[in-house]
Each structure stands twice: as structure tokens, then as C-alpha cells.
Amino acid sequence: MVTRLSNQLMHYQKMSSMMRSQSELADKYQRITTKERLLQSADDPAAAAENLQIKQTQVRLAQYQRVNNIAQHQMQSQLQVVDKMEDVTRNIKETLVAVSNQSILNDKDRLAYATKIEDLKSQLFVLANNKDGSGNYMFAGYKTDTAPLEMNNSGTVSYQGGADAVKQHIDADREVTVYFTAEQVLLSATGSNIFQSLDSVITTLKTPYQSATPQDQAAMAAVISTATGGLQDTTKTLSTITSQLGLQLKEVENLSSRHEETSVLLKERQSQLMDTNLLEEITEFKQLEEVMQASYSIYGQMKDLSLFKILR
Known part of the structure; x- marks a missing residue:
């Protein structure tokens, strides 16, 4: 029972981490395509207020x-x-x-x-x-x-x-x-x-x-x-x-x-308030992309472990 719960916890933690990475990746992609640093007011309330x-x-x-x-x-x-x-x-x-x-x-x-x-x-x-x-x-x-x-x-x-x-x-x-x-x-x-x-x-x-x-x-x-x-x-x-x-x-x-x-x-x-730093955003996007690819690879390997097979 403890083993099954441990495996479930590992599974959910990994999935949660991957979802966060996907969200960050999508966020970076949107900043790059729109060339806007502030996608919503919560990103920088002071800058958003000044922009308004x-x-x-x-x-x-x-x-x-x-x-x-x-x-x-x-x-x-x-x-x-x-x-x-x-x-x-x-x-x-x-x-x-x-x-x-x-x-x-x-x-x-x-x-x-x-x-x-x-x-x-x-x-x-x-x-x-x-x-x-x-x-x-x-x-x-x-x-x-x-x-x-x-x-x-x-x-x-x-x-x-x-x-x-x-x-x-x-x-x-x-x-x-x-x-x-x-x-x-x-x-x-x-x-x-x-x-x-x-x-x-x-x-x-x-x-x-x-x-x-x-x-x-x-x-x-x-x-x-x-x-x-x-x-x-x-x-x-x-x-x-x-x-x-x-x-x-x-x-x-x-x-x-x-x-x-x-x-x-x-x-x-x-422009100072709103425009994104494309070079910086592209660099971070590539880094996140590499992390995501690594996460998918690790997750795929984890599914083959006996610990996951036990859950089946």
C-alpha cells in the first residue's frame, strides 16, 4: 500500500512539474510571438498601471x-x-x-x-x-x-x-x-x-x-x-x-x-514597459524546451520501472 502511494505521489509530482513547464513554455512562446513582456497585469502591476x-x-x-x-x-x-x-x-x-x-x-x-x-x-x-x-x-x-x-x-x-x-x-x-x-x-x-x-x-x-x-x-x-x-x-x-x-x-x-x-x-x-527582450526570451524558451524534453524522457523511463508496473 505504501509502495503504491509512493508511486502515485511520484507520478503526480512529475506530472505537475511537467504541466508547470508546459505552461512556462507556452508563456514564453506567447511573449516571443507577441513581442510583449506584459501578457497580463499581474506580470508587473506597476508597469501595467503606468501603461494604462x-x-x-x-x-x-x-x-x-x-x-x-x-x-x-x-x-x-x-x-x-x-x-x-x-x-x-x-x-x-x-x-x-x-x-x-x-x-x-x-x-x-x-x-x-x-x-x-x-x-x-x-x-x-x-x-x-x-x-x-x-x-x-x-x-x-x-x-x-x-x-x-x-x-x-x-x-x-x-x-x-x-x-x-x-x-x-x-x-x-x-x-x-x-x-x-x-x-x-x-x-x-x-x-x-x-x-x-x-x-x-x-x-x-x-x-x-x-x-x-x-x-x-x-x-x-x-x-x-x-x-x-x-x-x-x-x-x-x-x-x-x-x-x-x-x-x-x-x-x-x-x-x-x-x-x-x-x-x-x-x-x-x-516600449520599455511592454516590449519583451527577444534574445533573452528565446534563450529561456530553448532552455525550458530542453528541460521539457528531458522531463518527457525521464517520465517515459519511469513508466517502465517495476514501481509503476505494480500500479497496473
């Missing part, structure tokens, strides 16, 4: 990077349009300078300049109603599906967009304006708007000057002077917005670069 924090940070960085890419594209799109608006306002300024001395212009010339200003006004109107690549009005604030400017039959332009500019968080504690409204850009100069000033100039240029009374001529001159002042305010506003968009674009570029650098560092740290 890294993953959470990587998710946040990826989210900000997507948002920043969108914000960058939006600001670039609006900046291109604002640049064109500046070109138009420079053309308007040149025209106002040309008509400032109305006494040397005949009525035909005045009508030609009036037509030119009407065209320039139309160009500004079209630019302000530009859409971005997604089909959204970029100067309408958060009312992106509404054309920001509307022109009635008499040519009067009014703002129909949202009250607030479109803003975007590019980082946890940093918000930038990605889309300024047409109201901010073109309709706030001198308490009026550029379109009203241009309408006044157009009406003035369509009115005969030489046959007008001195008082009317003085009033016409005042209209041109007022429009020139309003245009200067609009030009300053456009220049300010251009500068702000440019600075914000640079900020987003720098922030994106920092995010990329942080992502690289996090990935390197994650």
Missing part, C-alpha cells in the same frame, strides 16, 4: 491632434479669403483716391467709377458668403448653414449669421477663434459697415457734380471722405484678423509639434 496612464494620454493627444488639424484647416481657409478681402479693399482705396477730387471728373467718368465700386462691393459680398470644404459658411458664426450676408433688391446688405465667432479648444486650457464672422470683419467699422459706405459713394458718383450747388458738392465730398475713413477702419480690422489667424496658426503648428514629440516619448516609454 500612457494609453489614456495617447488617446487625449490623438483627439487634440484631430481637432487641431481641423482648426488649422479652418483658419487657413478663412485666412485665404481674408487676404482676398484685403486685396479688394486696397482696390477700393485706390478708387476712392481717384474720385476724391470730383471737380476734375465728368459725369461719364463718375458713372464708370460708380460701376467699378459696385463690382468691388459685389466681390466683398461674395467673399463674405464663402463656404469651406465641408459646405459650411465660414463667416456665419455657428449658423453655418445660413449665408451670413443678404442683399435686398435695393442693394442694402445685412448680416444674417450667428452672433458669436466659431472657437475651438486646441488644448486643455487654450481656445482659439477659427472662424470670425462677417459682422466682425466687414460690418463693424465706424459703427456702420463698409457696404453702407460704398452704397453712399455709388449714389454720390451717380449724381451729376458740375451742375450741383456748392452745398451739394460739399456734401458729396463729405461722403467720399467718410467712406475713406470707414475703409481705413475696415482695413485695420482685416489686418488685425489676418495677424490673429496667422499667430494662431503658428501656435497650432507648435502645439502639434509638441504633441508629436510627447507621443514619441510616450511610445518609447511604453
